[in-house]
Amino acid sequence: MSVDLDKYFARIGWGGERGPTLGTLRGLQHAHVLGIPFENLDVVVGAVPSLELADLEAKLVLGSRGGYCFEHNTLFADVLEQLGFGVTRLTGRVRVGARPGEVRPRTHLVLAVRVPGSDGVPHLVDVGFGSPDALLEPLPMIPGVVREGRGRRHRLVVEEPDGPAPVRVLQAWSGGGWLDLVAFTLAPTLAIDIKVANWYVATHPRSPFRRLFVQRTLPAGHLLLDGATLTRTAADGTATVEELGGDAEIAALLEAEFGIAPPPGTRAAR
Template identity: 35%
Template sequence: MNLDRYFARIGLSGAFPASPLKLTELQAAHRRSIGFENLAIPLGEGVRIDSASVFEKLVLRARGGYCFEQNRLFGDALAAMGLVNRPLLARVLLGLEPGVVPPRTHTLLLVNLGGEAWIADAGFGGSYVPPLPLEDGAQAQTDDGAWHRLLRTGERGALGGEWRLERAGPPGATDGRAAPHGDWQPQYVFDLSDVAQDDLEMSNHWTSTRPGTRFTTLCIASVVLADGFASLSDRQLTLSRNGVSEVRQVETPAEYAGLLGDTFGITLGAEEAARLPIFR
């Protein structure tokens, strides 16, 4: 971890003392600068989640990544700043019918912040999830007007999760999987069990190779904007700014590559974009 290069990538500099405000500022800068994307999968590159590979891809090559990459990088940066953290595994409920129990295909971070436990998540592609104290009923509002809360819902190891993260806010500031209302909706559930690197490797392998899933059938990108949210699902672009959404189709690989660079903070050449299945 080279903190100077990381800070340059997310547009920040200076010391970051251990405080909720600084953690929130750091995560927001990360999520606005390094786009969420799964393009390594349709490009046949594979997804490596060791620290060196993630740093090289997301920082040095200015690509994006999904949760196993994003939160590896974010966790490494926090550790380099002296903030003890460890990964957790979660089941994503966003867009699923009640009662469905999906696999643990999402990772987030448990952070020790001045002796208090917080969750941080720089790798959730569905919407922006702010850092929250690990307390039943903890809530926070984000710049898109959404509220987020944590609820203690079960015991460690329960299929339904020990903790549930929920969001209530404009559906336009999501990747399109949210229900068309602003009421509370579950995002994911998790518990505090220890997670080994091989647990992450196994979940990452399933996520990046399982046929017929969202990550192996679509080309996906999303990024948090200062005034909203942007997402790409194949060639459909959705831009939500100040509560107003615009949806349009991306026509060419050159337009797609330019959009990734200008809006999503993802460097991908037009020739690489042309190799994506959405342009074949």
């Protein structure tokens, strides 16, 4: 099956064009990031999120829920393909918070999207990073070119350019310098490998997603709930932090400010 486009567009508040143009891609990516929150509540209550399109539609489109990278970008890839875009699924290694020299597994899904009739340069698209430094618009996959969009600045750099599989690193301008977000190659990832990575992230005892981790990008800021710690970041980068009192307060916050109806058993940590 495929996702019902009318229902999806209603969910993200999109009333614009549906042709496979760069303008459509830009608008849809921004609307999706603002319209559907990033969350890992299924993992917190002991479940592995389904990547079947019917389940993603029921959860992210029709339900008051969000998801993490595998869910968001699987859903978005189907929408883009229905509209006529060319989509290649890529897996990458998240570098935010990594120690120097640490090599993490490929546990993040991104998309390389081609716009029909364009100059042939694919665009990096990611609606499932869930960070105040994440992409809000497509990034042309041209190394070294800095792109500013929706108040954020990004670029791609290439590591090991002469190797058999050059590594591309998405960077964001943050705190006065370039911050590595995710590293990936252009080798397409098969659906079965995405399912394995999804299972690993949801079940590994040391996975960071086994604690509550919820984010929402707002037109004028960003919300992050990490365990019982809530961080509100304004558009100018200033942040306020508060500690929540318990599971009842967390559940109320999820509904009131993140637009999420939490499943039974939701709590700050497992």
